Amino acid sequence: MVATQGRERTSTGGADRVSLADEALITGGVLVPLVARGLLARWPLMVNLGDLVDADRYSVRLLLHMRAKYGRDKALLLRLAGRKLALVLDAEGVRRVLEGEPEPFAVANLEKRHAVGRFQPKGVLVSSGPERQARRVFNEEVLDTGRGLPRQAETFARVAREEAAVLLEFAERRGELRWDEMRVAWARVLRRIVLGDGARDDHAVTDTLFRLRREANWGFAPRSERTYKEFKGRLDGHLRRAEGGSLAALVARTPHDPEVAPYDQVPQWLFAFDAAGLVLFRALALLSAHPVQAARARTAIERDPVALGYVRACVLESVRLWPTTPAILRDATRDVSWGGGVIPEGSAVLIPATFTQRDPQTLPYADAFTPEVWTDGSAEESWSVVPFSGGPAACPGRDVVMLASAVFLAALLAGHGFRQTGGRRLSPEVPLPGSLSPYRLRFAVGAL
Numbered sequence: 110m111v112a113t114q115g116r117e118r119t120s121t122g123g124a125d126r127v128s129l130a131d132e133a134l135i136t137g138g139v140l141v142p143l144v145a146r147g148l149l150a151r152w153p154l155m156v157n158l159g160d161l162v163d164a165d166r167y168s169v170r171l172l173l174h175m176r177a178k179y180g181r182d183k184a185l186l187l188r189l190a191g192r193k194l195a196l197v198l199d200a201e202g203v204r205r206v207l208e209g210e211p212e213p214f215a216v217a218n219l220e221k222r223h224a225v226g227r228f229q230p231k232g233v234l235v236s237s238g239p240e241r242q243a244r245r246v247f248n249e250e251v252l253d254t255g256r257g258l259p260r261q262a263e264t265f266a267r268v269a270r271e272e273a274a275v276l277l278e279f280a281e282r283r284g285e286l287r288w289d290e291m292r293v294a295w296a297r298v299l300r301r302i303v304l305g306d307g308a309r310d311d312h313a314v315t316d317t318l319f320r321l322r323r324e325a326n327w328g329f330a331p332r333s334e335r336t337y338k339e340f341k342g343r344l345d346g347h348l349r350r351a352e353g354g355s356l357a358a359l360v361a362r363t364p365h366d367p368e369v370a371p372y373d374q375v376p377q378w379l380f381a382f383d384a385a386g387l388v389l390f391r392a393l394a395l396l397s398a399h400p401v402q403a404a405r406a407r408t409a410i411e412r413d414p415v416a417l418g419y420v421r422a423c424v425l426e427s428v429r430l431w432p433t434t435p436a437i438l439r440d441a442t443r444d445v446s447w448g449g450g451v452i453p454e455g456s457a458v459l460i461p462a463t464f465t466q467r468d469p470q471t472l473p474y475a476d477a478f479t480p481e482v483w484t485d486g487s488a489e490e491s492w493s494v495v496p497f498s499g500g501p502a503a504c505p506g507r508d509v510v511m512l513a514s515a516v517f518l519a520a521l522l523a524g525h526g527f528r529q530t531g532g533r534r535l536s537p538e539v540p541l542p543g544s545l546s547p548y549r550l551r552f553a554v555g556a557l
């Protein structure tokens with residue numbers, strides 16, 4: 110171990126590595142909580158535990174300390190089970206990594222290929238080279254990426270409104286809204302949008318995918334072939350129906366290169382759509398604790414029921430504050446000069462969004478509910494805020510999911526009041542918690 114400019118470092122062939130003591134702190138305080146909660150499918154018990162001890166607040170403090178110690182422009186280099194890992198913590202670094210796809214920062218990282226590749230072996234997220242390009246083009250075509258409103262916006266909005274109405278009716282009868290019913294309602298929305306109305310009540314297609322995601326949390330455990338077969342059988346059946354008004358219809362009629370494997374793109378859509386249910390439930394908690402913003406959202410719904418600008422901003426704030434992709438991963442395809450040192454070829458590069466999106470030294474609004482940063486564009490300008498990633502591998506489903514989410518939230522809010530009755534309480538008077546479990550949230554529902 111050598112002392113350099115007053116900092117402790119270990120040398121790894123020209124790269125700067127954090128000290129062993131700091132490596133242990135970062136592993137225990139940042140990486141273990143990330144993995145323990147389930148990267149591909151959450152374990153509610155662990156999420157609830159993280160909520161009780163506010164695990165992400167601790168990890169933000171720890172990483173602030175590490176950044177001050179090692180230098181803002183540095184990547185924190187460590188080793189985990191023999192694998193080299195570089196943590197990137199500042200906005201400029203995030204930009205370099207995300208804009209650096211495919212070279213020198215490849216999106217189809219080793220852990221992702223092992224985990225996500227189990228249920229979508231030819232999915233764009235785990236592909237590289239010309240195959241990746243062809244699959245990316247196909248995803249963008251079907252999902253109408255960057256076009257603002259998807260072609261089937263009207264149908265998608267109708268689906269979101271219908272399912273929100275069913276959920277509201279149930280919650281009103283019971284006098285309470287809980288996660289279990291929210292989960293079921295949102296799964297219906299996503300099955301109808303992706304696979305068509307005929308898939309509305311096929312819980313098994315999303316449940317089997319969830320089981321595969323759970324297995325994949327552990328990365329290297331063998332895949333359950335029975336579960337995969339059942340999932341694929343159901344999925345392919347729905348895709349063959351190609352029901353009008355759904356993404357499945359567009360899958361069937363969008364021309365594509367032979368290497369695309371269209372059906373293998375769809376598990377990612379179902380998987381990623383699912384996360385928006387968590388985002389919406391947390392958005393409800395935010396709005397029920399922030400009456401000023403809730404009033405603005407209701408005004409936006411009345412004034413502009415189609416664009417729903419402020420409601421969208423509330424959804425985006427929810428996913429900024431509690432990102433559903435808490436860690437964005439890349440692999441370094443060669444040695445990369447970085448802050449006077451080197452990120453070695455073959456390292457995994459990790460952007461902890463739970464840190465960058467709550468970095469108080471970069472974002473004046475880090476721990477506050479401020480939908481205004483999305484309506485005035487300032488959040489989009491900062492590379493610290495990347496809930497949908499950025500650069501060539503940015504989420505191509507953003508417009509579809511934002512439309513469905515905003516319409517669903519607006520349908521809940523219009524004419525109804527929500528008062529939080531369970532779970533961690535939020536308040537505009539104090540910084541928002543780093544962790545917020547959606548599974549513990551409950552709301553009393555009543556007409557306004």
Ligand code: HEM
Nearest residue numbers: 233234378381382384385434496497498502504505506510
């Ligand atoms: C709350 C909802 C969502 C969030 C927060 C989200 C976020 C993200 C993020 C952060 C990535 C980048 C992952 C990485 O760099 O490793 C990503 C990729 C992707 N997302 Fe989403 N997503 C959401 C919903 C959706 C939906 C509904 C779809 C499709 C209908 C979708 C399709 C995809 C695809 C295909 C990729 C891979 C892109 C590529 O590798 O080029 N996402 N998403």
